[in-house]
Amino acid sequence: MDRKEILIELKKVLAPYTESKEMLDGINEDTDLIKDLKINSANLVDIIIDAEAQYNIEIDFDAAEKMYNVGNCIDVIADKINKPA
Amino acid sequence: MGNRVVITGLGVVAPNGLNIPDFLHAIQNGVSGIRFVPEYEDLKFNCQVSGTPQFEWDQLRNYITETSLYGLKGKGIAYGIKAALDAWTDAGNEIVAEDTLWETGCVFGSSVADTDVIKNAITRVDARESKKLGSRVVEQIMNSGVTAYISGRLGLGNKIINNSAACATGTQSILMGYEYIKFGMAKRMVVGSCEFVDRYVFGGFDSMRVLSRKFNDEPERASRPMSITAGGFVPGSGAGALILEDLDFALARGAKIYGELMGGSTNSGGQRNGGSMTAPGPEGVVRCIREAIANSGITANDIDLVSGHLTATIADKLEIQNWVNALGRSGEDFPMINSLKSMVGHSLSAAGSIEMVAAVLQLKNNFVHPNLNLEDPIPEILDIIGENNLPVIKVDKEINTVAKANFGFGDVNSCLIISKYKND
Numbered sequence: 001m002d003r004k005e006i007l008i009e010l011k012k013v014l015a016p017y018t019e020s021k022e023m024l025d026g027i028n029e030d031t032d033l034i035k036d037l038k039i040n041s042a043n044l045v046d047i048i049i050d051a052e053a054q055y056n057i058e059i060d061f062d063a064a065e066k067m068y069n070v071g072n073c074i075d076v077i078a079d080k081i082n083k084p085a
Numbered sequence: 086m087g088n089r090v091v092i093t094g095l096g097v098v099a100p101n102g103l104n105i106p107d108f109l110h111a112i113q114n115g116v117s118g119i120r121f122v123p124e125y126e127d128l129k130f131n132c133q134v135s136g137t138p139q140f141e142w143d144q145l146r147n148y149i150t151e152t153s154l155y156g157l158k159g160k161g162i163a164y165g166i167k168a169a170l171d172a173w174t175d176a177g178n179e180i181v182a183e184d185t186l187w188e189t190g191c192v193f194g195s196s197v198a199d200t201d202v203i204k205n206a207i208t209r210v211d212a213r214e215s216k217k218l219g220s221r222v223v224e225q226i227m228n229s230g231v232t233a234y235i236s237g238r239l240g241l242g243n244k245i246i247n248n249s250a251a252c253a254t255g256t257q258s259i260l261m262g263y264e265y266i267k268f269g270m271a272k273r274m275v276v277g278s279c280e281f282v283d284r285y286v287f288g289g290f291d292s293m294r295v296l297s298r299k300f301n302d303e304p305e306r307a308s309r310p311m312s313i314t315a316g317g318f319v320p321g322s323g324a325g326a327l328i329l330e331d332l333d334f335a336l337a338r339g340a341k342i343y344g345e346l347m348g349g350s351t352n353s354g355g356q357r358n359g360g361s362m363t364a365p366g367p368e369g370v371v372r373c374i375r376e377a378i379a380n381s382g383i384t385a386n387d388i389d390l391v392s393g394h395l396t397a398t399i400a401d402k403l404e405i406q407n408w409v410n411a412l413g414r415s416g417e418d419f420p421m422i423n424s425l426k427s428m429v430g431h432s433l434s435a436a437g438s439i440e441m442v443a444a445v446l447q448l449k450n451n452f453v454h455p456n457l458n459l460e461d462p463i464p465e466i467l468d469i470i471g472e473n474n475l476p477v478i479k480v481d482k483e484i485n486t487v488a489k490a491n492f493g494f495g496d497v498n499s500c501l502i503i504s505k506y507k508n509d
Binding site for chain 2: 016017018019040042043045046049
């Protein structure tokens with residue numbers, strides 16, 4: 001799965017947590033989850049839980065802390081997907 | 086004396102109506118909201134009927150944000166949000182305020198935090214999957230979940246309190262909101278209560294053998310307050326909400342006024358002299374009603390209608406005796422009395438607020454709703470009050486003052502007095 005494909009999937013994961021649907025449609029790797037998509041910081045754990053299920057991966061505490069914009073989310077997900085479980 | 090307090094908005098989620106117009110139609114026409122529940126037959130419950138609102142999650146779509154609705158599982162909270170926000174808009178307010186409304190607070194009651202949500206937490210944690218619970222569990226298993234959702238949506242900044250007093254919860258929450266306005270601590274209060282009776286709470290009552298079990302095949306006949314063939318209550322769910330306002334505050338914004346909340350009282354019999362964990366002591370009940378009357382500046386003779394607690398258990402007889410003693414009125418001189426539970430069952434902590442909404446509607450629209458299933462009143466009740474005071478069809482009649490009381494486990498009592506608003 002390349003970064004573009006991960007981004008398309010990630011959009012679906014983020015959708016339930018943002019009211020800014022137009023912003024979501026136009027996300028790029030620099031989009032900030034809290035500042036741009038106005039996601040409640042408490043919901044970041046829900047996004048991690050949903051991403052784990054979506055990509056069948058495990059995201060540990062250290063990796064989760066890096067997931068504040070779309071680009072670092074893709075970094076973490078790409079890293080986990082490409083590692084054998 | 087304190088400030089005068091008026092009722093300017095109503096909202097309801099009831100087994101026989103999900104909004105005020107439908108609920109008004111239902112209580113005028115004696116429409117029952119009691120239905121057979123196949124799941125309860127499967128669970129081998131003695132009582133297999135309930136009063137459950139015909140609620141769908143989609144109905145909350147215009148009430149809270151999509152992100153907030155996503156992940157909301159607690160039905161008691163959902164009922165509370167809908168009733169409270171309906172009352173808010175009924176009072177002529179917009180839902181979205183830019184800034185915090187410091188003069189407005191909320192007292193909203195409940196008895197059990199949502200056990201469906203708790204069950205999910207228990208199952209996940211016991212399966213060593215606590216990391217999958219996510220961020221939305223705590224806010225829904227805390228008792229104050231319902232007030233947190235309501236006050237957050239409306240931006241309320243005054244006192245935000247979740248109260249709990251078993252079946253007296255609803256009337257007590259209204260009284261608390263009234264007192265804050267009366268004594269100048271708030272200008273406006275969103276008050277009410279909610280309840281979602283799931284299978285676990287239902288099972289607890291079923292095991293106590295206090296539920297109706299002989300009318301499972303005729304659900305609409307199952308809730309029979311004051312009837313000789315009553316065999317227990319029918320659990321119900323829902324929420325009721327009112328907007329209470331300082332009279333001057335309401336007049337200044339040109340609000341419509343349903344009626345005036347004159348006063349009330351809440352107390353306990355102390356679980357002494359006939360009172361216990363599960364039974365109301367007569368002395369406490371009589372004192373509570375008399376105090377409510379005295380605090381309201383009316384006399385017992387002013388009361389046109391009593392909205393009773395009257396659940397359809399053996400306590401009904403005693404309740405009527407307590408009303409007779411408290412009011413000093415009996416026979417044909419006793420006021421009309423009715424029990425909304427004959428239509429919707431007993432929705433525990435939500436009972437008081439839903440019944441209060443019904444009381445306000447009867448006051449405003451000058452009628453007494455029928456008591457369903459009262460073709461065979463208990464003879465001892467007819468010995469002390471006249472049969473004409475137990476209407477079985479709607480009675481059109483000028484209603485100026487209503488007394489509403491509820492009595493709960495723990496021997497707690499709560500009574501409210503409402504009157505038509507008069508500009509003098």
